[in-house]
Amino acid sequence: MGVKAINIPLEFAVLDRLIHDPTRLTLISLLFVVESADFVFLKTQTNLTAGNISSHMTKLENAGYVMVKKRFVGKRPQTMFRLTAKGRRAFDKYRNILSDALSGLPE
Amino acid sequence: MGVKAINIPLEFAVLDRLIHDPTRLTLISLLFVVESADFVFLKTQTNLTAGNISSHMTKLENAGYVMVKKRFVGKRPQTMFRLTAKGRRAFDKYRNILSDALSGLPE
DNA sequence: ACAAACTAGTTTGCACTACAAACTATATAT
DNA sequence: ATATATAGTTTGTAGTGCAAACTAGTTTGT
Numbered sequence: 704m705g706v707k708a709i710n711i712p713l714e715f716a717v718l719d720r721l722i723h724d725p726t727r728l729t730l731i732s733l734l735f736v737v738e739s740a741d742f743v744f745l746k747t748q749t750n751l752t753a754g755n756i757s758s759h760m761t762k763l764e765n766a767g768y769v770m771v772k773k774r775f776v777g778k779r780p781q782t783m784f785r786l787t788a789k790g791r792r793a794f795d796k797y798r799n800i801l802s803d804a805l806s807g808l809p810e
Numbered sequence: 811m812g813v814k815a816i817n818i819p820l821e822f823a824v825l826d827r828l829i830h831d832p833t834r835l836t837l838i839s840l841l842f843v844v845e846s847a848d849f850v851f852l853k854t855q856t857n858l859t860a861g862n863i864s865s866h867m868t869k870l871e872n873a874g875y876v877m878v879k880k881r882f883v884g885k886r887p888q889t890m891f892r893l894t895a896k897g898r899r900a901f902d903k904y905r906n907i908l909s910d911a912l913s914g915l916p917e
Numbered sequence: 918a919c920a921a922a923c924t925a926g927t928t929t930g931c932a933c934t935a936c937a938a939a940c941t942a943t944a945t946a947t
Numbered sequence: 948a949t950a951t952a953t954a955g956t957t958t959g960t961a962g963t964g965c966a967a968a969c970t971a972g973t974t975t976g977t
Binding site for chain 1: 832911915916
Binding site: 849868887 | 953954955956957958
């Protein structure tokens with residue numbers, strides 16, 4: 704028979720690409736822990752450029768993972784972000800798949 | 811002072827992109843556990859197309875993460891892949907960064 | 918009052934990437 | 948001979964991430 708049958712359940716393939724990108728992983732994780740954050744907070748906590756944050760958050764918004772509320776604080780525009788229930792579920796699922804896959808490896 | 815200073819160490823940004831891609835993550839993980847595998851094995855264990863595997867493995871080879879040995883088995887070509895020491899180190903580091911970052915999150 | 922510098926973002930352009938389809942080359946079956 | 952299968956590689960294309968450039972407004976300096 705030669706080689707024994709091997710079955711390694713590597714579920715990396717089904718990881719949500721929208722979450723998996725490192726930049727969005729950072730942004731989503733931040734939103735996950737702080738519940739709600741504005742643009743400036745995201746910018747100072749990360750080392751991302753404004754443009755980068757903007758386009759990624761738009762992508763997350765279009766996916767329905769993030770809610771956006773714009774208002775003025777004093778005279779300045781402020782953009783607030785918050786994970787939606789859908790976004791939270793997607794992130795939970797992502798984490799579970801990833802940590803399961805990682806823990807399935809030896810060592 | 812308003813809001814307390816928050817410092818969340820999210821190290822996702824430094825993840826090795828070469829490893830982070832889900833397809834390569836799958837391929838590298840496979841090599842990590844089986845030590846050495848041929849093209850056909852990688853193809854049957856994953857649901858990837860041959861072209862996809864080919865280009866990803868070339869990328870990993872160029873990065874010095876994977877060694878390739880070609881030979882004939884009977885009359886058929888066989889391409890064997892194996893993680894290099896460098897590749898193994900990179901993968902170990904990747905796993906550590908990722909699991910640390912994940913475990914830093916609440917819940 | 919006017920300009921320069923700063924704040925808060927969005928849009929654009931480019932270089933790179935992943936993916937499957939198409940291809941090469943050889944072997945086997947009919 | 949022709950068709951089908953195996954073992955891959957190369958090519959073409961659509962999509963992506965990123966910073967630079969831009970928009971719109973505010974504050975500061977003189």
